[in-house]
């Protein structure tokens with residue numbers, strides 16, 4: 001008899017801390033971020049359209065982390081709500097230092113025998129590739145603890161790496177505790193480490209708060225392990241920018257700029273033309289197809305996907321827009337909508353949520369479309385408001401046509417059939433249906449169904465009064 005093979009799905013969610021993994025991360029995110037001057041916890045501030053902590057989690061996942069444990073404190077509820085099930089959480093009720101923060105994760109790590117990587121929630125520029133390299137280096141050397149260092153042009157505020165004359169790491173000294181001589185060191189602690197789990201917690205239990213800040217410093221673990229004769233190691237980051245920590249709004253803007261430059265470069269290298277990268281703002285998760293050209297002053301934000309051979313901008317803002325190939329859009333604001341191949345948008349066009357534009361639709365000047373489906377090849381060339389409308393294909397909406405969708409209490413839908421021809425300045429008072437091939441005379445206010453192929457004219461007849469000018473004299 002053949003054995004029955006069961007393939008179980010990979011489980012990532014928390015199962016009580018009794019699972020063993022090769023790589024677990026502990027991400028420190030309990031601090032208030034006082035210098036941000038914000039009600040929002042620092043790690044939830046966004047760069048590249050995404051909270052900083054999510055960037056760190058993405059990098060951890062890419063580096064092969066099987067479990068991510070986030071240490072929360074200030075605004076913990078907000079952090080848990082934003083991150084959801086992709087991490088486990090422990091609370092640090094009092095912020096007594098980075099060593100104390102890691103200690104809080106101990107109950108979740110009791111069974112772990114592998115590597116624990118400690119990360120900070122405020123370093124959004126780290127890439128998964130760099131973290132992966134770092135973990136591999138830690139494993140290769142067989143060190144008990146490895147610290148990721150960086151050569152900072154301005155090392156002020158950072159912990160400094162003090163090396164022995166032989167070049168090995170002796171200890172890390174915090175800026176506030178450092179001597180003038182030590183402050184001249186440019187090699188800094190990035191705040192990122194790999195530890196062997198058992199060594200980490202036995203050394204942590206020996207850390208004291210006898211220092212300038214009265215805090216339990218995580219970096220002290222390295223000195224303790226070294227004194228015990230264990231191997232400690234340091235790996236310098238290739239690019240110091242990746243390790244930059246965000247502590248203020250100024251640093252937030254700097255991180256934003258670095259991330260955007262990186263994203264633009266990535267897209268250009270994949271075959272997208274960006275006319276002016278300095279005025280093009282593309283969030284990290286946005287996808288853009290080959291041979292698309294992006295004109296200046298363009299924002300492509302969270303959830304947006306642009307196809308191939310499109311021309312986007314100048315001055316376009318797309319938020320969560322799914323866009324096909326060969327789409328043109330200039331001076332457009334589009335959000336939470338779908339745009340199929342060959343659609344032409346703009347200029348001064350607002351495409352609002354729950355709108356679906358089928359292939360080759362043309363939305364022209366000063367048009368707003370909301371919660372509507374527009375069929376293939378339909379044209380709305382000028383000055384229209386279309387809300388709550390299901391429109392067929394090949395329709396021509398005359399200039400100034402509007403759907404009257406709201407009676408002050410409720411919204412109603414308008415239905416327009418295929419190949420209908422709507423004269424200029426018409427009001428379609430919903431709920432109402434215009435059937436296939438129907439015509440509407442210009443200036444009509446339509447309140448009743450217009451059957452297939454018929455012409456509806458709903459306006460006062462014209463009356464001419466002769467000699468009017470002479471009579472008035």
Ligand code: UD1
Nearest residue numbers: 028029030031095096097098101158159189190191217245
């Ligand atoms: C820390 C390091 C320093 C390093 C720098 C790199 C220590 C003592 N110093 O300093 O060597 O050069 O990072 O950026 O570790 N946190 C908690 N709970 C606490 C304290 C901090 O969760 O009780 C979190 C913070 O939210 C933050 C991270 O730990 O995400 C680092 O704390 P922070 O206060 O920014 O440490 P630095 O002074 O920057």
Ligand code: MG
Nearest residue numbers: 122245246247
């Ligand atoms: Mg910091």
